[in-house]
Amino acid sequence: MNPFKKLLGQTAIYGLSSVVGRLLNYLLVPLYTRYFLPEEYAIVVELYAYVAFLVIILTYGIETAFFRFTKTTEDIKSVYSTALYSVITTSCIFIALTFVYSSSLSNLLGSGVLTEYIEWFAIIVAFDAISSIPFARLRKREHALQFSLIKLINISINIALNLYFIVYKEFGIEYIFISNLVASIVTLLLLTPEMFKATFSFDFSLWKKMMIYAFPLLIAGLAGITNETIDRVLLKHLIIDQDIAVYELGLYGAFYKLSIIMVLFTQTFRFAAEPYFFSLHKNSNNRVIYADVMKYFIIVMSIIFLAAIVYYDIIIKFLGSNYHDERGFVVVSILLLANLFLGIYFNLSIWYKLTEKTIYGAFFALFGALITLTLNFLLIPKIGFVGSAWATLACYFSMMIASYYYCKKYFPIPYQISRILVYIIFMMIIYFIVYFTNYNAIFNSLLLLLFIIFVYILERKNFLIKT
Numbered sequence: 061m062n063p064f065k066k067l068l069g070q071t072a073i074y075g076l077s078s079v080v081g082r083l084l085n086y087l088l089v090p091l092y093t094r095y096f097l098p099e100e101y102a103i104v105v106e107l108y109a110y111v112a113f114l115v116i117i118l119t120y121g122i123e124t125a126f127f128r129f130t131k132t133t134e135d136i137k138s139v140y141s142t143a144l145y146s147v148i149t150t151s152c153i154f155i156a157l158t159f160v161y162s163s164s165l166s167n168l169l170g171s172g173v174l175t176e177y178i179e180w181f182a183i184i185v186a187f188d189a190i191s192s193i194p195f196a197r198l199r200k201r202e203h204a205l206q207f208s209l210i211k212l213i214n215i216s217i218n219i220a221l222n223l224y225f226i227v228y229k230e231f232g233i234e235y236i237f238i239s240n241l242v243a244s245i246v247t248l249l250l251l252t253p254e255m256f257k258a259t260f261s262f263d264f265s266l267w268k269k270m271m272i273y274a275f276p277l278l279i280a281g282l283a284g285i286t287n288e289t290i291d292r293v294l295l296k297h298l299i300i301d302q303d304i305a306v307y308e309l310g311l312y313g314a315f316y317k318l319s320i321i322m323v324l325f326t327q328t329f330r331f332a333a334e335p336y337f338f339s340l341h342k343n344s345n346n347r348v349i350y351a352d353v354m355k356y357f358i359i360v361m362s363i364i365f366l367a368a369i370v371y372y373d374i375i376i377k378f379l380g381s382n383y384h385d386e387r388g389f390v391v392v393s394i395l396l397l398a399n400l401f402l403g404i405y406f407n408l409s410i411w412y413k414l415t416e417k418t419i420y421g422a423f424f425a426l427f428g429a430l431i432t433l434t435l436n437f438l439l440i441p442k443i444g445f446v447g448s449a450w451a452t453l454a455c456y457f458s459m460m461i462a463s464y465y466y467c468k469k470y471f472p473i474p475y476q477i478s479r480i481l482v483y484i485i486f487m488m489i490i491y492f493i494v495y496f497t498n499y500n501a502i503f504n505s506l507l508l509l510l511f512i513i514f515v516y517i518l519e520r521k522n523f524l525i526k527t
Contacts (some may be wrong), residue, residue, distance in 0.1 A: 086324075086378075088222055089317045092236070093380035095226055098310030099303075100233055103172050105313030106296065107237070109289040111185055116285050118151055118189035121277030123196045124413070125270040127338055130200055133266065141258040142267045144193045151186035158182035177234065180241050187244040194254035199334075210250050218243040276418040283425030287432045287455045291440075291448035292316070298440040312391070312445035314383045318375055319395035322364050326403040329357065337410045347473045352522075354407045355476050359515050361400045362487040366511055368396055369494050370504040387446055393491070394449040401456040408463040411471035424462050428455040479518070486511060 092101055126143045130136050158165070159179055166175040198207040218239050225235035292313060299305035333353070340346040368375060372389055405424075412420040432455045439447025467473060490507045497503060 086317070086320065088219065089314065090378045090380065091222065091226060093314055093378075093383050095230075096233060098308075098314070098382060099306045100310070101313060102296075102306045102310035104233055104236055105292050105309055106169075107173065107177060107181060109292040111181055112285050112289045113282065114154075114181075114185045115188060116278070116281040118154060118185060119147065119192050119281075120150075120271075121274030121281060122146060122270060123192050124277055124334070125274040126193065126196050127200060127334065128273060128413070128416075129266070129270055131338060135263075137257075137259050138261060138263050138266060139270075140193070140197055141261055142263045143196075143270065144190075144255060144258050145262050146267060146270075147190055147193055151189050155182050155186045174234070177237055180237050184237075184241050184244045187248045190255075191244075191248050191251050194251040197254055197257075210247060213250065214243045214247040217246055273416070273418060276420075276422040279422035280418070280425040283422065283429040286429040287425070287452065287459075290429075290432060291436055291445070291451065294436050295440060295445055295448060298437065299444065300441075308445050311383060311385055312448060314379050315385075315388050315391045315445070316395060318368075318378070318388075318392045319399060321368055321375075322361060322396050322399040322403075325360060325364055326399065326406065329403075330406060333407075338414070347471075350407075350410060351474045351476060354404070354473075355480060357407055358400075358404065358480055358483060359519070361403050362483055363508075363512060363515075365396050365400055366487060366490055366494075366508050369393060369491055370501075370508050373501070389495075391446055391449045393495075394446075394453050398449070398453040398456045401453070401460045405456060405460040405463055408460065408467055411463075411467040411473065415471050417470060420463075420466055424459045427462060428459040431455045431458055482518075483515065486514065 092104065096104075122143050126139060129139045133139050159182065162175045162178045162182075165178050166173055169178075195207060195210075198204075221239035221242055222236060225231045225239060229235075292309060295309045295312060296302075296305050299308060337350070340349060343349070372392065375392075376384060376388055409421060412418055432451050435451035435454055436448055439451060464475075490511055493507060494504050
């Protein structure tokens, strides 16, 4: 099969669960912002920020190691079993420790974070970590439909329970967490047949090799999640007035959700692209393919960025009236651009994964984390969550540039830099026109159409050749 058609097909199927599913979850944002004040929603924002860190810790890069070692090890079943038993063991230990210290953690976090919330989230995170390995096996075997179906069931249960508890029963925020817990339990049960396909063996020697490969990815993951979520942790502590701090956290969390619209495509692409990129490692034309994928990825991301900007006045209505702050447009714009650079960085990351120089991924993420922490500490006390948005943009842009520099040095890929820059510059010109023309919907829609036509004219010939 044509490699581009294969990647496009896999991305479309994964999109069934990722994009459609996340869009359904996206619809929970107007629900939360209408039933809960920013001060209440802040608890949800904060807890899920901590969860993001815990998921990285409990999966510790072994998912990517699984993909890597199934390419270099003849006994694929042994790789799967070793990865699965490793995650099950560490997850069970995590649950036990969390339950023992849940009261102390509740006192430490304060601000309405109850002991039972912490215990529920311990189970959620542990079960999600365990589920990641059977899900990886489905991706490895290209069982995209089964993968998507289970993901959609998880999302459907979560959304249905949210609607039942919050809208019908009018219960409090704790039922957001209970809904998530039930969905995670059902997901793990659905993946049980995949788990039983593991052999009753644990290859300790193989596990050590996998952990050596995965450890830099763990560091990179922790640094990466610092870049993504630490602002929602720091806002609460760097704004002196705690009443204002909690309000700002809830507001920023809602704006961040609006920017997730760009992450939807990146996440879908990632599910399909990672195993696809590895499958091309012996293809003599692989670097040209990587370069073409990057260009088309940026085109799609640019269109998503412009669509979100052009129709911002519609998108903001997803949030309750308590969240219609004038800072929203600028903050969402900055975060969308930051996510564009993050997506480019993800594409660039293939060079250090294929060359087994995963330590560079850790270096880039740590570099980004340093920028994130520094700018958040400097900017939040002065300009609040707008400073957090700028810190996110600076972080991802710097990581992208650093990765591209070393990619040229160790694994040169013929990226079409001039063409890519043309698209990004044209995209930003349209953005500033939109910004300074007071959001005239018809005129701005024509600008978006102009960008699409411009891309079509430049890419028509190449696209026909690739397909």
